Amino acid sequence: MSQATATVEHVPTAARDQPPAGTVGPWAWLRANLLGSWWSTAVTLLLGYVIVRVLFSLIEWGLVNAIWTVPYSANGIADTSVCQNVKGVGACWAVLVDKYRLILFGRYPYDEQWRPAIVVLLFIGLFIVSGMRRFWRKELVLIWIATLAAVGVLMWGGVFGLSLVTEDYWGGLPITLILATFGLAFAFPLAVLVALGRRATKLPAVKMLCVLYVEIIRGVPLISVLFMASVMFPLFMPAGVNVDKLLRAQIAFILFAGAYLAEVVRGGLQALPKGQAEAADALGLSYWKKTAFIILPQALRLVIPPLVNTFIGFFKDTSLVLIIGLFELLTMGKVALSDPPWQSFSTEVYLGLAVIYIAFCFAMSKYSRSLERDLNRSRVR
Amino acid sequence: MSQAMQSGLSGPPAIVLDKVNKWYGTMHVLRDVSLSVAEKERVVVCGPSGSGKSTMIRCINRLETHQEGRIVVDGTELTDDLRALDTIRREVGMVFQSFNLFPHLTILENCTLAPIWVRKMPKAEAEELAMNYLERVKIPEQAKKYPGQLSGGQQQRVAIARALCMKPKIMLFDEPTSALDPEMIKEVLDTMIGLADTGMTMVCVTHEMGFARQVAHRVVFMDRGEIVESGPPTQLFENPQTDRLKLFLSQILRGH
Numbered sequence: 001m002s003q004a005t006a007t008v009e010h011v012p013t014a015a016r017d018q019p020p021a022g023t024v025g026p027w028a029w030l031r032a033n034l035l036g037s038w039w040s041t042a043v044t045l046l047l048g049y050v051i052v053r054v055l056f057s058l059i060e061w062g063l064v065n066a067i068w069t070v071p072y073s074a075n076g077i078a079d080t081s082v083c084q085n086v087k088g089v090g091a092c093w094a095v096l097v098d099k100y101r102l103i104l105f106g107r108y109p110y111d112e113q114w115r116p117a118i119v120v121l122l123f124i125g126l127f128i129v130s131g132m133r134r135f136w137r138k139e140l141v142l143i144w145i146a147t148l149a150a151v152g153v154l155m156w157g158g159v160f161g162l163s164l165v166t167e168d169y170w171g172g173l174p175i176t177l178i179l180a181t182f183g184l185a186f187a188f189p190l191a192v193l194v195a196l197g198r199r200a201t202k203l204p205a206v207k208m209l210c211v212l213y214v215e216i217i218r219g220v221p222l223i224s225v226l227f228m229a230s231v232m233f234p235l236f237m238p239a240g241v242n243v244d245k246l247l248r249a250q251i252a253f254i255l256f257a258g259a260y261l262a263e264v265v266r267g268g269l270q271a272l273p274k275g276q277a278e279a280a281d282a283l284g285l286s287y288w289k290k291t292a293f294i295i296l297p298q299a300l301r302l303v304i305p306p307l308v309n310t311f312i313g314f315f316k317d318t319s320l321v322l323i324i325g326l327f328e329l330l331t332m333g334k335v336a337l338s339d340p341p342w343q344s345f346s347t348e349v350y351l352g353l354a355v356i357y358i359a360f361c362f363a364m365s366k367y368s369r370s371l372e373r374d375l376n377r378s379r380v381r
Numbered sequence: 382m383s384q385a386m387q388s389g390l391s392g393p394p395a396i397v398l399d400k401v402n403k404w405y406g407t408m409h410v411l412r413d414v415s416l417s418v419a420e421k422e423r424v425v426v427c428g429p430s431g432s433g434k435s436t437m438i439r440c441i442n443r444l445e446t447h448q449e450g451r452i453v454v455d456g457t458e459l460t461d462d463l464r465a466l467d468t469i470r471r472e473v474g475m476v477f478q479s480f481n482l483f484p485h486l487t488i489l490e491n492c493t494l495a496p497i498w499v500r501k502m503p504k505a506e507a508e509e510l511a512m513n514y515l516e517r518v519k520i521p522e523q524a525k526k527y528p529g530q531l532s533g534g535q536q537q538r539v540a541i542a543r544a545l546c547m548k549p550k551i552m553l554f555d556e557p558t559s560a561l562d563p564e565m566i567k568e569v570l571d572t573m574i575g576l577a578d579t580g581m582t583m584v585c586v587t588h589e590m591g592f593a594r595q596v597a598h599r600v601v602f603m604d605r606g607e608i609v610e611s612g613p614p615t616q617l618f619e620n621p622q623t624d625r626l627k628l629f630l631s632q633i634l635r636g637h
Contacts, residue, residue, distance in 0.1 A: 278444050279481035283495035283547060284470035293494060297485050375485075 065090025069097060080341045087344070095345040096352045099336040103353070106171015106327045106335075112163065115154045116174040122147055122154075123177045131367055133374070144185065151178065167246045171327030173356070175246070179318040179328065183253040184261075184311055190254065191261030196291065198266055210262070217259035223323055225252045230324035249321050257314045264306045268299035301375050308368035312361045329353060393456070395420045395551050395582045396441055401450035403436060410436050411447065412607040420550075423583040425593040425614070428603035429629055434586045437603065438553050441584065442473045455550055471499060474544030478556040480536045482528035488515065488539050489524040492546045500547065507546070514542040518572050534565030538572050545576075552576065554585040588633060590618065602626050 034044040065086055071079050083092035096103075105116045126147045129135050135143075155174065158164035197203075197210035217225070229252035230245060272295060280290040300307070322331040333353045337346050396418040403411040410433045418424050426434045439445040440452060443459050443466055452459040454469045483491050492511035496502040502510070515521045518538040520531075528536055537557055544552060554573065558566045570592050577583060577596040587593065593600050594614045601611040604625045610617060621627045 273479075273481075275477060275479050275481035276483065279475075279477065279483070281444060282442055282470060282473075282475035282477075283543070284467055284499045285495060286467070286499075289498050293498070294483055298483075301485065 061089065062091050067092050067094050070094045078341045080345075083345065092345045092348055095336070095342045095348050099339070099342065099349070100352075102172075103329070103332045103336050103349070104172045105174065106332050107169050108171065108174075109163070109165060109169065112157070112165060115157070115162070115165075116170075116172070119151050119154050119174045120177060122150060123181055126181070127363075131371075148182070167244055170246070172332045173329050175321070175326060175328040176315075176318050178246075179250060179253055179321060180315045182250060183257055183318070184314060186254045187257035187261055187314075190258035191265050192296065194258060194262035195265035195269055198262070199269060214259045214262055217256055218263075222253075222256050222317055222320055225256050226321060226324050228252070245324065246326060249324060249326055253314075253318070253321075257310070260310050260314075261307070264303050264310055265299065267306065268301075268303035269295065271302050272299050301372075304368055304372050304375075308364055312364055315360060315364070316357060329356065393420065394418060394453075395422070395455060396584065397451070397453040398437070398440075399451040399453075401437075401440065401447045401452060403433075403440065403445065403447045403449075410606050411440070412605070414450075414603075414606075414608055416601065416608065416611075418551075418582065418584060420582055421580045422598050423577055423581075423596050424585070424599050424601060425597040426584065426586045426601045426603060427588055427590075427593070427629070427633075428609075429632075431605075432603040433606040434603045435555050438555050438584055438586050441551075441553055442470055442475055444475075471547060472550045473553060474547055474549035474551070475553045475555065476537070476540050476544055476557045478559050480528070480533070480540045480560070482536055482540055482543070484528050487525055487527055488520070488531070491528065491539060492543045495543070496546050511542070511546050514545045515539070517545075517575070518542045519568075532565060533561045534568045537561065537565075537569045541569075541572055541576070551582045551584070554583065554587065556586050556588075558587065558589060590614075590633060594618070602629065604629070 035041045067083050067086060067090060070082055070092075073079055078094070078098055080092070080094070083094060086092070101110070101113055104120075105113045108116050126144070129143060130140060151174075153159060153162070155167075155170060156165060194210045194213060197206045198214065200206050200210075226249060229248040233248055276294055276298065277290060280294040285293070318328055319330040321328055322334075327335065330353060333349045337343060337349055342349075394417045396416070398414055398416045401411055401414045402409070412433075414433075414437055416424075416437075426438065428434045436445055440447050440459075441454060447459075455472050457465050457469055459466065459469065482488075483494070486494065489508060489511055492514065493504065493507040496507040496510060497504055500507075512521055512524065515524055518541055520535055520538055520542075523531055523535060523539070528539065531539065541557075557573070558569050561569060566589070570589060573583075573585070573592070574596055583596075585592075585597075597614050599611060600614045600617045602609050602617065602625075609623055610621065610626050617626070618630065621630055
C-alpha cells in the first residue's frame with residue numbers, strides 16, 4: 001500500500017497536472033460533442049451537408065450572381081430588366097444602391113441629408129459614450145441634453161443658417177433612433193419610479209395609481225395606444241393647440257415602455273433580500289438614499305437580461321408607428337418598394353433593413369453580456 | 382431600573398421599554414415587555430426560538446413597529462415621526478444574524494457610506510475613521526475587497542465595524558454568531574468582548590452563555606413573548622427560578 005503511494009508520488013508534478021491524453025483540444029471536443037456515437041455522427045454529417053448546401057446557394061445568390069448596378073434611361077428611370085433576368089438565382093442589390101438614402105433618411109430634402117446622417121452618428125456616439133462605465137457620472141446627463149439639443153437643431157434647422165425642415169419630411173433611421181433612444185431614456189426613470197411606487201405600502205394612493213397605470217397600459221396593445229395618441233388626443237385639446245404627431249407618438253411610446261420596464265424593475269426589487277433594506281434602515285439612511293445606494297444598484301444588476309430583452313423589443317416596436325403615418329425605417333423600406341421598377345425586389349430591401357435592426361439589437365445584447373460580466377466580478381463567492 | 386442599580390450602573394436609561402405589545406396578525410408576539418437598559422449597561426437576551434427576543438430587539442430601532450406601550454431610546458420616544466426615527470437610528474447601531482453587508486460595495490465603502498451620507502462627514506475623514514475601526518476588528522487588509530470574498534466571521538466583523546463607524550451610543554446584536562461556522566464564532570465574540578471593554582451600551586440576543594457570563598451585566602430570559610426572568614448571569618444560570626428557564630438551560634447545555 002505504502003509502496004504503491006510512493007511510486008505515484010514519484011511522477012513529476014508537471015506531468016501530473018496534465019489531464020489524461022486525448023481529453024482536451026479540438027479533436028477531443030469534436031469526439032465528445034459531434035462524433036460521440038454512430039447516430040450522433042450521422043446527424044453531424046447530415047446537418048453539415050445541409051448547412052454547406054444552404055451556405056453555397058446563399059453565396060451564389062447574394063454574391064456570385066448578384067447585380068449591384070443597373071443602367072438608367074435618359075429620364076432617370078432605372079432599367080431593372082437585368083435584375084428581372086436573374087431573379088431567383090441572383091440578388092438585386094442595385095435596389096439598395098438606388099434607394100438607400102430614401103430608406104435611411106426618408107423624404108428629408110436630398111441636399112440636406114447630411115443633417116440626419118450626422119444625427120445618426122450622434123446617436124451612435126451617444127450610445128457608445130453612455131455604455132462606457134468611466135462616463136457614468138452626473139455629466140452624462142448634460143451630454144444627453146446636449147445631444148438632444150443638437151439633434152433638434154440639426155433635424156429642424158431654422159437656425160445657424162440651416163434651412164427649416166418640418167417633421168413631415170423626417171423619416172427613416174433618425175425617426176427610429178429618436179423614438180427608441182428618447183423613448184427608453186425617459187421610460188426607464190419612469191419605470192423605476194413606478195416600480196418603487198408599486199411597493200410603497202405606506203402610501204396606498206401612490207401604490208394604487210402605479211398599479212392602475214401598469215395594468216391599464218399592459219392591458220392594451222401598443223398600436224391602440226399609438227392610435228389614441230394620434231387620433232383621440234387632439235380631440236381633447238382646445239382648438240388651435242396642436243401637439244406635434246412625432247411628440248405624441250414619443251409620449252405614447254414612453255408611457256407604454258414605462259409600464260413594461262416597471263414590471264421588470266419590480267422583479268429586481270423583489271429578488272433583493274429583505275436584510276439589505278433593513279441594514280440600510282438601521283444605519284439611518286433615508287428612503288431615497290437607501291434606494292439610490294443600496295436597493296437600485298443591486299436590483300437593476302439582477303434584471304439586466306430581462307431589461308435588455310425589453311429594450312430590444314421596444315427598439316423593434318418603433319416600427320409600429322407606421323400605423324399613425326410616421327415614416328420610420330421599416331416604413332421607408334415599403335415606400336422605396338412602391339417605386340414601380342423596384343416593386344418585385346422586396347427580399348433584398350427587407351434583408352437590408354434586417355441587417356440594420358440586427359446590428360443595433362446585437363450590439364445591445366452583446367453590451368449587456370459584457371456589462372453583466374463586469375458588474376458581477378465583485379460578487380465572486 | 383432596579384436591575385441596572387444592581388449591576389452598579391446608574392444615570393439616565395439608554396433604552397426604556399414600557400409594557401410593549403406586538404401582534405403579527407392575531408399572533409401575540411410581545412406581551413407586556415418592560416425593560417430598562419442603563420447607559421453603558423450590557424444586556425444579553427436569551428430564550429428559545431420564537432420567544433420574541435429578535436422581535437423585541439428589532440423594535441428598539443423600529444425595524445419592527447410595536448402596537449401598544451412606549452419605547453424610549455436615548456430620550457426620544459419611538460413614534461411614527463420620521464425625524465425622531467432618523468435621530469434614533471443614527472445613535473443605534475445594529476448587527477444582524479446574516480451580516481447584511483452590501484455585496485456591491487467594497488468593505489471600505491460599506492463602512493463609509495452611512496458616515497458620508499447620514500453624518501455628512503467628508504470622504505477622507507470617513508475613510509480614515511473606517512480604517513480605524515477595521516483595524517480594531519483586525520481586518521484592515523481586506524478594505525478593498527468585496528463582502529463575497531470574505532469568510533463569514535470576517536463579514537460579521539466588518540458588519541460590526543460598519544455599525545461602529547456611525548459612532549453609535551447603543552449597539553444591538555441580533556444573534557450575531559448564529560449563522561457562523563463554529564471555528565469563526567470565537568473571532569466575532571472576541572471583537573464583541575473588545576467592544577464591551579470600551580463601555581458601549583449593548584443589547585445582545587445570543588445563546589453564547591460563555592459570552593453572557595463574561596460581559597453581561599444582566600441576562601434577560603424570554604419565552605412566548607414575555608420576559609420571564611432577568612438578573613445577573615451568575616444568578617440566572619446557577620439559580621434559575623422558573624421551570625421554563627430550567628428547561629431552556631438544560632436544552633442549551635445539552636446542545637453544547
